[in-house]
Amino acid sequence: MQLALIVVWIGSAILLIASHFVDADVKDGFRGYKVYRLTIQSQRQLDLINRISEDVDQKGLTDEVDVWTELPRVFSPQRRNSFTALILLSPEKQAAFLETFDSESISHEVTIPDLAVAIEEESRFSLEDTRAVENGGMTWTAYHRYSTMVSWMDSLRSRYPDLVNEKVMIGKTYEGRNMYLLKVGKPRADGKMKPGIYMDANIHAREWIAGATLTFMVNKMVTEYETNSTARRMMNEIDWYIVPSANPDGYEYSHAAPNNRLWRKTRRVNPFSTDTGCDANRNFDFKWMVAGAVQTPRENTYAGAFPYSEIENVHVTEALLALVPQVKGMLSFHSAAQMWLLPWAYGYERSEDYDELMRVGRAATDALTAVYGIPYEVGTAPDILYRAAGGTLDWAKAKAGAKYSYTPELRDLGFGFVLPPNQIIPSGLETFEAVNVIAQAIFEEFGPTLN
Ligand SMILES: *[C@@H]1O[C@H](CO)[C@@H](O)[C@H](O)[C@H]1NC(C)=O
Numbered sequence: 073m074q075l076a077l078i079v080v081w082i083g084s085a086i087l088l089i090a091s092h093f094v095d096a097d098v099k100d101g102f103r104g105y106k107v108y109r110l111t112i113q114s115q116r117q118l119d120l121i122n123r124i125s126e127d128v129d130q131k132g133l134t135d136e137v138d139v140w141t142e143l144p145r146v147f148s149p150q151r152r153n154s155f156t157a158l159i160l161l162s163p164e165k166q167a168a169f170l171e172t173f174d175s176e177s178i179s180h181e182v183t184i185p186d187l188a189v190a191i192e193e194e195s196r197f198s199l200e201d202t203r204a205v206e207n208g209g210m211t212w213t214a215y216h217r218y219s220t221m222v223s224w225m226d227s228l229r230s231r232y233p234d235l236v237n238e239k240v241m242i243g244k245t246y247e248g249r250n251m252y253l254l255k256v257g258k259p260r261a262d263g264k265m266k267p268g269i270y271m272d273a274n275i276h277a278r279e280w281i282a283g284a285t286l287t288f289m290v291n292k293m294v295t296e297y298e299t300n301s302t303a304r305r306m307m308n309e310i311d312w313y314i315v316p317s318a319n320p321d322g323y324e325y326s327h328a329a330p331n332n333r334l335w336r337k338t339r340r341v342n343p344f345s346t347d348t349g350c351d352a353n354r355n356f357d358f359k360w361m362v363a364g365a366v367q368t369p370r371e372n373t374y375a376g377a378f379p380y381s382e383i384e385n386v387h388v389t390e391a392l393l394a395l396v397p398q399v400k401g402m403l404s405f406h407s408a409a410q411m412w413l414l415p416w417a418y419g420y421e422r423s424e425d426y427d428e429l430m431r432v433g434r435a436a437t438d439a440l441t442a443v444y445g446i447p448y449e450v451g452t453a454p455d456i457l458y459r460a461a462g463g464t465l466d467w468a469k470a471k472a473g474a475k476y477s478y479t480p481e482l483r484d485l486g487f488g489f490v491l492p493p494n495q496i497i498p499s500g501l502e503t504f505e506a507v508n509v510i511a512q513a514i515f516e517e518f519g520p521t522l523n
Pocket residue numbers: 299300301302303501504
């Protein structure tokens with residue numbers, strides 16, 4: 073009875089909100105758009121925000137109203153840091169939505185007063201960034217284009233040939249860009265096989281901090297091999313396989329114009345739809361479409377018409393399968409939720425290693441939090457958020473033997489996807505500590521050699 077009342081009430085709130093929509097195109101590079109942080113204090117408030125999120129996604133209106141925070145379905149007040157939600161509102165939508173939030177006693181504060189300004193600032197290069205030559209033009213005080221990431225890999229390989237073992241072209245993207253797998257690590261003198269860890273980023277295009285953090289950590293491991301004992305141990309004990317961008321077409325598109333900044337999907341032209349791309353992190357062939365994914369091309373969680381419809385996923389999969397049985401860990405970096413997710417994401421079943429993955433995940437995030445105090449939550453996606461099938465996380469554990477498979481959701485600090493570039497180095501330093509903990513756990517369990 074009570075449930076029915078809530079459903080009716082939410083239904084009418086949504087109706088009220090939806091009636092304000094006319095069309096949904098980003099105007100003028102998000103000029104006047106604001107991001108608000110909402111504080112959620114009850115199941116009823118959480119239901120409302122989740123319904124708004126689903127509703128705008130289904131209607132293809134996320135250019136006007138977009139809930140940026142991954143939210144759980146169930147309210148539990150003891151949760152550490154998830155009961156705030158970031159929401160993006162276009163100028164036309166602000167008044168009506170704030171009125172709704174006020175009438176429901178959902179408190180709100182502005183975290184980004186004008187998204188257009190934030191995007192301009194985020195995309196600004198300092199003189200040092202534009203003049204950088206020594207890392208192939210790469211710096212970690214700005215967000216760089218894919219071509220710069222590639223020249224960084226070349227530069228690293230030519231400067232540290234004994235530590236950067238391989239840069240392999242693993243295939244071309246839909247739009248024809250080359251995808252690369254970088255192998256770094258100090259080869260053993262006896263030639264025996266070390267345990268391996270695979271890491272990638274930016275399968276979701278707009279999550280720029282993911283690729284910036286990953287390249288920072290790899291750069292640190294290689295360039296500080298001689299000077300930093302942590303970096304040296306990581307390189308001595310583990311072989312690292314890195315794909316800095318698992319969705320280069322989407323990533324480039326999100327850079328191409330301010331209006332594209334919030335692009336998440338791939339850039340494939342869908343055969344029977346005018347909507348482009350799909351969520352590559354729902355497109356892997358393990359429990360494909362069983363939960364948390366849709367068959368509507370317009371939506372942000374569109375899983376593609378069939379598993380591996382996305383050529384980029386085929387390349388990542390083949391690269392990883394070629395590393396079986398060496399790869400014992402997989403980290404696919406995302407943002408922005410401050411969570412360290414572990415399998416299974418498709419459903420509520422526990423993996424047989426659940427306790428170990430939780431223990432190592434907790435140790436990793438404790439080390440991360442110790443650096444700057446940024447709190448993280450650890451758990452499976454269904455436990456702390458919702459079910460989501462077809463992602464790298466589950467596939468790598470189920471099919472590629474990567475026991476310690478994780479999806480880190482990096483810091484947001486109220487900025488969501490548009491994290492200022494002065495956050496790259498802090499994010500890199502704190503995440504480096506977490507990755508080190510995982511490397512040590514894998515080394516202790518599987519090392520020093522596999523054969
Ligand atoms: C090595 O790097 C880590 C992580 O940034 C840092 O905490 C540590 O102080 C560094 N050690 C040395 C010897 O520089």
